Amino acid sequence: MAANGQSLEGVYAYLVSPLSGDGRVNRSVMERLVDHLVAHGVQGLSPLGSTGEVAYLTEGQRRAVVEATIEAARGRVPVIPGVEAFSTHAAIAQAQDFRAMGADGLILILNTYFPLTPAAAAEFYRAVAAAVDCPVGLYFNPRFVGGGLSIDLLERLQDVPNIVFIKEASGNTGLLLSVRNRFGDRFRIFSASAHIPLLVLMLGGVGWMGGPVCLLPEESRRLVDLGRSGRFAEAWPLQERLWELNRVFQQYNLAACIKAGLTLQGFEVGPPLPPQPPLPAAAWDEIARVLGLGR
């Protein structure tokens, strides 16, 4: 299935990277997990994001994760992997590689070592988008992206036709409204999990891409469906309940928490990748509790 920009909407799971002890991708766990997510209403899959611990994976592991995801999806939902790099050259190589493997779209994650101006960051996004023939989104995370999301940056990228969406992880909802006010529907907005998805939908967002979707796919789908059809009052209690996950996860490490939750649900996705430490017992208990699992 080849996605165009318009079909990119709804609820996407930010996938974990299930690795065996020897560093190989565990394809059978990936298959079971993807089947489970699709069966419970997830509308797209995004491997190799923060939840996927992308920065911790080798080039080979990244390829294997994308391959396993596309295979497991069997065309039922779009697969939009993350392209994470410091260099334009590496990003283009990854992007073309993933596209050739069948990715329906890509999310660009620009990592920075030496700081970049918005002009230089725009050149990166422009060059990578030009190197592929699929819809592309931009992921902004103030923890590592050079300069982050700004009106200035998006103005420089308006004319790049296949840059179709953004996803911003600072939690600053006002910035998204400024983007909407300035660009209207030019850049579709996905809520990241640092935001309250329902509020992002209220201000015109088209969906939610997040790690917690892996853990509560059905509730996440219902939240997004209600929000996209304007039934905010109905959705609000569900949003309050889902937000409790964020509070717990923020105390620890996002990827580690999603992996723990999936393990508790029976998916053997393994521990977080070192040097990330294993979660303490108290975290496991708290995650079990918010997921409504006995432990």
Added chain:
Amino acid sequence: MAANGQSLEGVYAYLVSPLSGDGRVNRSVMERLVDHLVAHGVQGLSPLGSTGEVAYLTEGQRRAVVEATIEAARGRVPVIPGVEAFSTHAAIAQAQDFRAMGADGLILILNTYFPLTPAAAAEFYRAVAAAVDCPVGLYFNPRFVGGGLSIDLLERLQDVPNIVFIKEASGNTGLLLSVRNRFGDRFRIFSASAHIPLLVLMLGGVGWMGGPVCLLPEESRRLVDLGRSGRFAEAWPLQERLWELNRVFQQYNLAACIKAGLTLQGFEVGPPLPPQPPLPAAAWDEIARVLGLGR
């Protein structure tokens, strides 16, 4: 009028401090401005906040601003001045002084020099609240408050009966939802202008306190009224229009922009206090434009 915690709600104007060239408070401008704001639906007044350039005022000027505000309000709406200090002792002195002058409530602004733990910050808030017999709110601004808002801090303050509301200026809406989820109605939430007021109302906020209210009191009142009665869809276009002010003000200096806008509207509140520089001509033009004033 003595406010209790319950009456603290709706739309409050964060007042500028209109000073003459000699540093004296211009009482006639204050009177005209307050009459104008009350006539256009403002439900409360908060002098000595960020918009009031509180940190730039001497002890004497602060007293004079509070006195002028209370006199101008003539009991029509509550007056809730800011208490800004590094030391507990100075905060208590200001708080008792303003209360004796007739303030209906207080907003505590804890400035920090040496960093503070949440435990030490809680002792500050507790001691100041205990020294007065009126409702008190806490103002959090990551630019200067020690550690800012946290669940930990509020847990330490739950038992202080007259700490009744909070106002947070990081723009991080999720933090407010975490507070709601944890404390329910225990701490009432006012939107600061760094937030999108409509979304804060949606998640249970009771009102909006902001500098921009000075410039568009009627629209601000309508926004808050619509939001508080759950008519979000109706309110949204108004919110989009009002947010444009934020975008413009963020490029410059908040107090300077509010003062410029009021000057354009015929209130001679004077320039920002040095060393804040006067606004450049381009800013005046942009402010006139977003306020719909010819210039």
Added chain:
Amino acid sequence: MAANGQSLEGVYAYLVSPLSGDGRVNRSVMERLVDHLVAHGVQGLSPLGSTGEVAYLTEGQRRAVVEATIEAARGRVPVIPGVEAFSTHAAIAQAQDFRAMGADGLILILNTYFPLTPAAAAEFYRAVAAAVDCPVGLYFNPRFVGGGLSIDLLERLQDVPNIVFIKEASGNTGLLLSVRNRFGDRFRIFSASAHIPLLVLMLGGVGWMGGPVCLLPEESRRLVDLGRSGRFAEAWPLQERLWELNRVFQQYNLAACIKAGLTLQGFEVGPPLPPQPPLPAAAWDEIARVLGLGR
């Protein structure tokens, strides 16, 4: 004694502010402390800096501290109080007041609420310096000063004749060397305690102004004397010993540590001002240890 720029050199004690429980300055403790410091070789006194908890003092307390210091100094050494303010107006008032009281020079501490450009910060320094007829120094602390020290800022202030020295507290020695390389002797440099004084002397500094000088005045004087006469190898073991104080103090709160050390030495200067918490017992023990005091 009226200091000119040239006599500002050597070792200066950054004084604590000894307050009684009722908030009054304890003049007899101040006298004993100043006598002790002068007798042990201290060459100047600077009240109302970080160590003096200047931000925590009211206008009245600041005046009382300056008065008590000048009286206690009895003209034996220069007294250079800190002028700490957000507003130009307040800084000028303090500066003129302290000068009228007999201060030999002043250190300007520009606090910031709304951020400032170097151009705006320069206008602040220029205006305050122009309002007094004594030598003035600039204190830079990245924790609160707008933009901090920069070559750009100093270029704007080269022509202000009574701005004669700087004191920088980021610990970034390279910045001081850049200043030396660009301005030579135009701006005299004092080491702050965040720097290693001996290294600052090596790169052309004229002295050391610091809180730890209060605790080890004799050793501090010897260090500065050796450094200023180029006997670095001889001074180095002494510097290593003195630096141990920094390590201990950095774990806690600077003013609280200096106050504790002086209390241990028999000067009843009182606890740190709330909301700064009292030091834990472990800190007292460690301070006693580094000062070589039994406890």
Added chain:
Amino acid sequence: MAANGQSLEGVYAYLVSPLSGDGRVNRSVMERLVDHLVAHGVQGLSPLGSTGEVAYLTEGQRRAVVEATIEAARGRVPVIPGVEAFSTHAAIAQAQDFRAMGADGLILILNTYFPLTPAAAAEFYRAVAAAVDCPVGLYFNPRFVGGGLSIDLLERLQDVPNIVFIKEASGNTGLLLSVRNRFGDRFRIFSASAHIPLLVLMLGGVGWMGGPVCLLPEESRRLVDLGRSGRFAEAWPLQERLWELNRVFQQYNLAACIKAGLTLQGFEVGPPLPPQPPLPAAAWDEIARVLGLGR
């Protein structure tokens, strides 16, 4: 040549990565550059650091750079490549690979995505050091390393025998003195270029590893020789002259500046890797000027 910890001292060049337009390592330029550096007194080579734009290189390019450096060095001086990774697994793979290729030692650069405690960072360093049989150094750069250098971290690593040196790039000289005071000679200290090398030598440092060494190898060697033999007064004017490079480079981008300088000196090392922008003409002029080259 197999280095032991003791032979790691003196002046090391942080090498650029000379790439051709097609992304291949330009071996002939590398050879000429290394011959030139060794002939002018450089005592060791460190490819794949900040100057080497390590984060911008693929796994394959990193191998090629190390191979080219070792070949060009021909055993005349030690080669100590950087191992840069987010994951422990990737770091071990690189470390073992470079060691097998003949590296004499390694510098560990721990990049972070999710934040790490000192305990978790220590596990990373310990695991990588245990996987190789050569001396290892730790590189701390506040821009990206989890938590940076701390006494706590080093205490956890004291018992790892082949962790022999540190290099810290915050410019905070005091932290190095605290390390010396606490650990004596246990961890050898190299000056990074953010520090003033002469001062680091004064406080017991064993050498200087820096990008600017590439541009002024002879002066850098002389500086380090003078500093290591205690002739500080003699060395100081040279240090002042060399520091001027830092001031210029800080205005732009370190790797880009070193590459520009080498290009001006006749070594065709190429432009900085995208998305780093090419240097503006003014930067080229200023670099030519500080290098004493006509242009």
